[in-house]
Amino acid sequence: MAKQRVGVIGGGQLAWMMGLEAPKSGVEIVVQTPQKTDPAVPTAADCVLAAVADAVGTKALSDRCDVVTFENEFVDLLALAPLETSGVQFCPRLAALEPLLDKYTQRQFLAGHGLPNPPFVTLDDTIANDAVADIAAPIGFPLVMKTRRLGYDGQGTFMIASASELLTTWQRIERPPVLLEAFIPFEKELAVMVARSPSGEIAVYPVVETQQVNQVCRRVIAPAAVPEAVQQRVTAIAHTLIEALDFVGVLGIELFLAPGDEVLVNEVAPRTHNSGHYTLDACETSQFAQQLLAVTGQPLGSTEMTCDRALMVNLLGFETSTSDYAEQRAQLSQIPQAQVYWYGKQGARPGRKLGHVTVCLQAEDDWQNILKKIETLWYPLGES
Missing domain, CATH: 3.30.470.20 (ATP-grasp fold, B domain)
Known part of the structure; x- marks a missing residue:
């Protein structure tokens, strides 16, 4: 009997280690990744050479596997939605990913289910420069500013000591939507x-x-x-x-x-x-x-x-x-x-x-x- 095949969107080290462990689970993996030199290619049974956010590539991936999962969050959920509607099985479901891919909606989801968050607010490009300090005031300083999408390993994260530094830093990174949250003096x-x-x-x-x-x-x-x-x-x-x-x-x-x-x-x-x-x-x-x-x-x-x-x-x-x-x-x-x-x-x-x-x-x-x-x-x- 043929082994089940799991499609993995992303071909970095996480998918590579999934490939190492696949025999223990009785499955094979197929990866969607841009380059043949990406880490996961040697441990995969097959690969689709396409960018992670390329839904056409994901359609080709789904044709070669039984279920599709994710190695990273750099995906386009809107573009993937028609595939899910047409019967492609994503695990987790796209609806389960949706609140997590944006750091602000992630905070809102956690708060909505009674899970403990630091205090938080958001800034987006509709906010005038002279209103930034007022929006940040309930959080207080120092605070942490994070770009809401696509940050990892500290990228897009800034420690902010004052209202003037907040505005200067936000302008320097060209005012993307950002999450502001209280700095936690953790142990x-x-x-x-x-x-x-x-x-x-x-x-x-x-x-x-x-x-x-x-x-x-x-x-x-x-x-x-x-x-x-x-x-x-x-x-x-x-x-x-x-x-x-x-x-x-x-x-x-x-x-x-x-x-x-x-x-x-x-x-x-x-x-x-x-x-x-x-x-x-x-x-x-x-x-x-x-x-x-x-x-x-x-x-x-x-x-x-x-x-x-x-x-x-x-x-x-x-x-x-x-x-x-x-x-x-x-x-x-x-x-x-x-x-x-x-x-x-x-x-x-x-x-x-x-x-x-x-x-x-x-x-x-x-x-x-x-x-x-x-x-x-x-x-x-x-x-x-």
């Missing part, structure tokens, strides 16, 4: 991955701590060292959100842990997520295998960890180069229990996610010393 940043099947079965992964450098995730520590009550609150948020969206697949939720153990949602990613990479080596079912199980209607796998603790460190670009960093990767692979994942991207640049390292640990292991060793091997002096 930790947390994340959780949650999956849901078409039958409504839900599986929640452990709550993890994420650590950012220059607004890009550098490290993930699983599980997070937080009180049980915080873990339960995050798990409850995950259940409420994925059910409210009627979402099928894997969803990533980033959160702030504020003083007093208050939990607030930072952002929601409607797909597999960087904060869940540790699951490849440290959980019974990885987030990538889980995504494929969910969208093909199979029973979800266990999310239990297979070690006491896991450390995931992103290998971020620190220079503009065409190097494959073979020597550094060989040294990293010599660290006990370390698994090195290299995405095969064509060229490095500062902040670009080139790969990651996962280390599975026992409770007594000194994870902070191992973290220091990884970052010393990878980053030039002064960069870590």
Whole structure:
């Protein structure tokens, strides 16, 4: 019997890892991606060479697979809607994606379902310059300004200290629609991955701590060292959100842990997520295998960890180069229990996610010393 085929819109490292995990789920993947050199092409059974937002390309993709899912949010929902109407099965449904792709409507959706948000407002091009300060006043300063669409890894995100800086920065980026939200003096940043099947079965992964450098995730520590009550609150948020969206697949939720153990949602990613990479080596079912199980209607796998603790460190670009960093990767692979994942991207640049390292640990292991060793091997002096 032929294997089920899952079409994946996007051909970056997330789709590449889905392809690595596809045999465990008994499926094959077909990717829609612009270049034959994109990371996911080698692990896919087939590919459609087309831009991510190209609905004609997605129609060709749908002709080669049983169900279509997403690796990123850079899609055109209006253009995809006729395909869904004609019978193309998208998982998650386009209606489940719609409130999440715009950061302002995402905040509105969360608030509408009683989920904890920072205070927020929006600015768009109908707002006069002399009204900007009044609109921001209920938020107060400092605040965070985010472009409402297409931002990732800190792109389109600005820390704003004053009303004058807000107006100057907004004008400098040519006044796109932006979200303004209160700056949260968090104690930790947390994340959780949650999956849901078409039958409504839900599986929640452990709550993890994420650590950012220059607004890009550098490290993930699983599980997070937080009180049980915080873990339960995050798990409850995950259940409420994925059910409210009627979402099928894997969803990533980033959160702030504020003083007093208050939990607030930072952002929601409607797909597999960087904060869940540790699951490849440290959980019974990885987030990538889980995504494929969910969208093909199979029973979800266990999310239990297979070690006491896991450390995931992103290998971020620190220079503009065409190097494959073979020597550094060989040294990293010599660290006990370390698994090195290299995405095969064509060229490095500062902040670009080139790969990651996962280390599975026992409770007594000194994870902070191992973290220091990884970052010393990878980053030039002064960069870590």
